[in-house]
Amino acid sequence: xxxxxxxxxxxxxxxxxxxLRQVITPLLEDPAVREVLVxxxxxxxxxAEVLDAMAAGDSRLQRLASPRRGGAAARQHGAxxxxxxxxxxxxxDVVPGPxxxxxxAAAHAGATEGEELVVVGYMPTATGEGGLERxxxxxxxxxxxxxxxxxxxxxxxVLRKLWxxxxxxxxxxxxxxxxxxxxxxxxxxxxxxxxxxxxxxxARGVFLRELRAQHVHTxxxxxxxxxxxxxxxxxxxxxxxxxxxxxxxxxxxxxxGLPAPLRLVVSLDHHEVVRRPLSAALLVLSRSSLALGSAxxxxxxxxLLRRLETRRGERDFLAGATARHEG
Numbered sequence: 001x002x003x004x005x006x007x008x009x010x011x012x013x014x015x016x017x018x019x020l021r022q023v024i025t026p027l028l029e030d031p032a033v034r035e036v037l038v039x040x041x042x043x044x045x046x047x048a049e050v051l052d053a054m055a056a057g058d059s060r061l062q063r064l065a066s067p068r069r070g071g072a073a074a075r076q077h078g079a080x081x082x083x084x085x086x087x088x089x090x091x092x093d094v095v096p097g098p099x100x101x102x103x104x105a106a107a108h109a110g111a112t113e114g115e116e117l118v119v120v121g122y123m124p125t126a127t128g129e130g131g132l133e134r135x136x137x138x139x140x141x142x143x144x145x146x147x148x149x150x151x152x153x154x155x156x157x158v159l160r161k162l163w164x165x166x167x168x169x170x171x172x173x174x175x176x177x178x179x180x181x182x183x184x185x186x187x188x189x190x191x192x193x194x195x196x197x198x199x200x201x202x203a204r205g206v207f208l209r210e211l212r213a214q215h216v217h218t219x220x221x222x223x224x225x226x227x228x229x230x231x232x233x234x235x236x237x238x239x240x241x242x243x244x245x246x247x248x249x250x251x252x253x254x255x256x257g258l259p260a261p262l263r264l265v266v267s268l269d270h271h272e273v274v275r276r277p278l279s280a281a282l283l284v285l286s287r288s289s290l291a292l293g294s295a296x297x298x299x300x301x302x303x304l305l306r307r308l309e310t311r312r313g314e315r316d317f318l319a320g321a322t323a324r325h326e327g
């Protein structure tokens with residue numbers, strides 16, 4: 001693209017109506033934005049009222065409804081309704097900085113002739129509330145920042161380990177590589193699957209810190225554990241579907257960094273007689289540490305619980321894949 005193209009922002013939302021004004025207002029102030037397509041994913045928690053009130057003052061804002069099928073399906077629905085040359089996918093808890101869409105458009109304008117870019121912006125994590133939400137947010141932030149450093153060391157890793165939330169692509173690329181994949185409807189890592197499919201297509205990923213937004217991240221304990229399970233299932237699924245790009249799954253990856261005694265105990269978690277009481281004990285440790293204000297106990301219990309749930313997700317996906325193959 002030789003000149004900055006108009007941008008369609010696609011914003012799936014699910015039960016975060018309280019953040020919508022904060023996320024959408026900077027987008028409507030950005031001259032590069034042709035339209036903001038907000039896809040209400042499933043049940044409405046008041047999002048429609050907020051969106052309709054905002055749309056009354058700016059016709060570029062459009063509310064789209066979608067049955068609850070997850071973020072990737074909602075992004076695909078929004079993309080199919082878009083008209084801009086560049087589609088910016090933004091999460092509903094990611095607050096854009098000034099000129100975010102303009103920056104994404106400029107990045108695509110700098111692509112060489114025939115080059116297809118997946119542009120990944122930077123979204124540092126806002127400070128957590130405290131308690132487990134703060135612990136989960138700090139853990140997420142540390143992992144996210146480590147991934148950004150990985151991108152900066154090796155650009156090839158951008159599409160191999162795509163982290164969604166603030167990314168843009170040419171709309172014509174989405175016609176060849178849909179965001180939604182039928183294989184990733186119940187697990188995490190649909191973003192990474194999309195990145196790998198773009199890589200296979202020959203696209204190039206770039207990470208730009210100047211395309212800045214802020215991630216308002218919170219994770220209560222039940223969601224933290226659900227995410228861990230879905231991350232494990234999604235990780236196994238990525239290796240199952242893209243072994244040529246990422247290799248075979250290494251089951252020992254979830255044991256790295258543990259002291260030898262804990263590594264031995266956790267490695268026995270495929271036995272229900274071990275996993276169930278261990279999970280129950282760690283849950284008690286996490287909750288009691290939270291009540292007593294013990295950061296160390298909370299960190300130890302929650303981190304180990306996360307590994308157990310991740311491993312369970314991996315095993316369940318692999319068992320299902322084996323059953324489907326044999327069937």
